[in-house]
Amino acid sequence: MNALLVHAPVLLVAVPLLGAFAVPILGKLGRGVRDAFVGLIIAATAALAGLLAANFFAAGAVPFVYQLGGQSVGIPLLSGGIPIRILFEIDGLSAFMALITALITLTGAVFSFSYWRNRSGGTLYFSLFLLLTAGIFGMELTGDLFNFFVFLEITSIAACGLIGFRVWLRRSQEAGFKVMALYTLSGLFVLLAIGLLYSEYGGLNIGYLASTIGTGILDKVALGLLLTGLAMKAGAVPLHMWAPDAYGEAPAPMSAVLVANSQASLYAVFRIVFTLFSATVSATALGWILIVLALLTIFVGVTMALVQSDIKRLVAYGAVSQIGYMLLGVGVGLAVSAQAAPPAYGFVAIQGGLFHMLNDAACVGLLFFASGAVIRAAGTRDLNRMGGLAHHMKWTTVFFAIGAFALAGVPPFNGFASKFLIYEASFQLSPFLSIVAILSSILLLAVFVKGFQAAFLGPRPSQPVEKAPVGMLVPMAVLAVFVIGLGLFPGFFVDHIVTPAAKALWDGPAAYITTVIGLGG
Amino acid sequence: MSIGNFPFVVAALLIVLGLYALLFKRNLIKMVIGISLIETGVNLFLVMAGYRTGGMAPIYTLAPTPIRDMVLPTPQALTLTSIVIGLATTALLLSFAVFIHRHYGTLDIQEIKELNG
Numbered sequence: 001m002n003a004l005l006v007h008a009p010v011l012l013v014a015v016p017l018l019g020a021f022a023v024p025i026l027g028k029l030g031r032g033v034r035d036a037f038v039g040l041i042i043a044a045t046a047a048l049a050g051l052l053a054a055n056f057f058a059a060g061a062v063p064f065v066y067q068l069g070g071q072s073v074g075i076p077l078l079s080g081g082i083p084i085r086i087l088f089e090i091d092g093l094s095a096f097m098a099l100i101t102a103l104i105t106l107t108g109a110v111f112s113f114s115y116w117r118n119r120s121g122g123t124l125y126f127s128l129f130l131l132l133t134a135g136i137f138g139m140e141l142t143g144d145l146f147n148f149f150v151f152l153e154i155t156s157i158a159a160c161g162l163i164g165f166r167v168w169l170r171r172s173q174e175a176g177f178k179v180m181a182l183y184t185l186s187g188l189f190v191l192l193a194i195g196l197l198y199s200e201y202g203g204l205n206i207g208y209l210a211s212t213i214g215t216g217i218l219d220k221v222a223l224g225l226l227l228t229g230l231a232m233k234a235g236a237v238p239l240h241m242w243a244p245d246a247y248g249e250a251p252a253p254m255s256a257v258l259v260a261n262s263q264a265s266l267y268a269v270f271r272i273v274f275t276l277f278s279a280t281v282s283a284t285a286l287g288w289i290l291i292v293l294a295l296l297t298i299f300v301g302v303t304m305a306l307v308q309s310d311i312k313r314l315v316a317y318g319a320v321s322q323i324g325y326m327l328l329g330v331g332v333g334l335a336v337s338a339q340a341a342p343p344a345y346g347f348v349a350i351q352g353g354l355f356h357m358l359n360d361a362a363c364v365g366l367l368f369f370a371s372g373a374v375i376r377a378a379g380t381r382d383l384n385r386m387g388g389l390a391h392h393m394k395w396t397t398v399f400f401a402i403g404a405f406a407l408a409g410v411p412p413f414n415g416f417a418s419k420f421l422i423y424e425a426s427f428q429l430s431p432f433l434s435i436v437a438i439l440s441s442i443l444l445l446a447v448f449v450k451g452f453q454a455a456f457l458g459p460r461p462s463q464p465v466e467k468a469p470v471g472m473l474v475p476m477a478v479l480a481v482f483v484i485g486l487g488l489f490p491g492f493f494v495d496h497i498v499t500p501a502a503k504a505l506w507d508g509p510a511a512y513i514t515t516v517i518g519l520g521g
Numbered sequence: 522m523s524i525g526n527f528p529f530v531v532a533a534l535l536i537v538l539g540l541y542a543l544l545f546k547r548n549l550i551k552m553v554i555g556i557s558l559i560e561t562g563v564n565l566f567l568v569m570a571g572y573r574t575g576g577m578a579p580i581y582t583l584a585p586t587p588i589r590d591m592v593l594p595t596p597q598a599l600t601l602t603s604i605v606i607g608l609a610t611t612a613l614l615l616s617f618a619v620f621i622h623r624h625y626g627t628l629d630i631q632e633i634k635e636l637n638g
Contacts, residue, residue, distance in 0.1 A: 153606045164617055170624035171635050177617035184556050184610045192563050199570035245636045
């Protein structure tokens, strides 16, 4: 048990990675064996993430380093001031992100079992699914930019393989090409920035770089390249054009996992602006850049959702707009963090932004699952050709309604809890910010009421409807419980997991740096 | 004979050429070529970044000061990784292009736009 806990960070990557390559072999033994194996791997991964996070938060959320190899033979971590080994570094934010990823991948895998029940060819899907899981965990836990790039590319390739998985659908191929081109471009931007940083400082450990980073023009170019690349992969406007295609054309359970993938890139944006480049440019300027990106993302996401008649693209644009709320919260926090006496609302804003990541994962995941079940039942994705599904699919109707209300920030669901923190804090920086955020939420509610009405209400459909199987209802129910639980008891979650994560950003890079540089120095 | 900053200029040129092809070419295959060009430029830059004039072998007990004079194998490892990843992404992009051609009968992005708005 203890050894399991010590090695949990690397096992979180290793277990799904090895599982991914074992799935095609076990798939030869039949569908039951394959599903059992994938379920076991994903459950083990989620349990490891839970174990890691539970212990980490219970022990006071002190950042720690996991060294790959060399720990037992006592080779010092630092040589000549540079950490030379592959490192994972876990702080409050990484552990928090790992929990979100665990929740989404676990429910996504369960939903996928039903999704592939009556179709052939699911084996490679599950292989890529596990590969994507390994990549997302790697991005969140690594303490090294080289590793980060490798995990980033693993998620890109696996995600695009999954978006274009259904090669018989022409739209999925178009989406796959578009997304892969943009993901590759974003990866190359990141790689170029990594090359610049390496040639300047001779090391790629995030803690080491953060401790020596300068204010030169090269640093600013590297920051610009990293921000562009990662904002592109997180789906922030104006680099969002791939996101609705990807979410819309991927198989339904994949859309939810893609949201976790975008959030991992968003995590990297936060890590970079708060930890890595905290000394390079003024936090106020950087914060306002994030705020402008956030407002654009919220506005464009919601207005584009208004005109959609495809249920999955509607949810997809809703998901894009939510990325904006997370950026807004953290951006407000960053903008005020550099003041001599940082106001308390900056911390509240970061709490709101990070809490919204968890809430968004739960309610957007729920909406994607529900729309997957709806498309399966109605046999079409066009809202104008659906209707009356509530007569046959009571549970799916309830779950879709819960997800829609939560996404639009209606109390008592979870979206309200985090959006309220963001409204409250951004109002104190500038009332304009919170007005845009609140108005967009109201518009989003209108969008989803329209979508809900078109899909579920109306006369009983003439053709028979295929009800959602239990295997699809269970993951939806789990996420619905989270949506309601997070909404009813936000204080509990904010105190125990969100606050340590927000502290990791708000308190600056010192703790992150000393955890690496302080070791064996 | 020193070649100075010439390789950096070549790397920058390759990246700009690739970006041009990616943004302004209408043929999917040419876009893939553009991405490959950017990748080659970045790889060339990484290899160049690994070269240190008057550098020392990376033996840590003999670490020189300043530490930057030590020639670490990191850029080479990074470049190799990037080349392997580039192979995978190019293969994936081209296979998408093959399927797109099967479905639409064309590789012109102007004619493939079901996913707008």
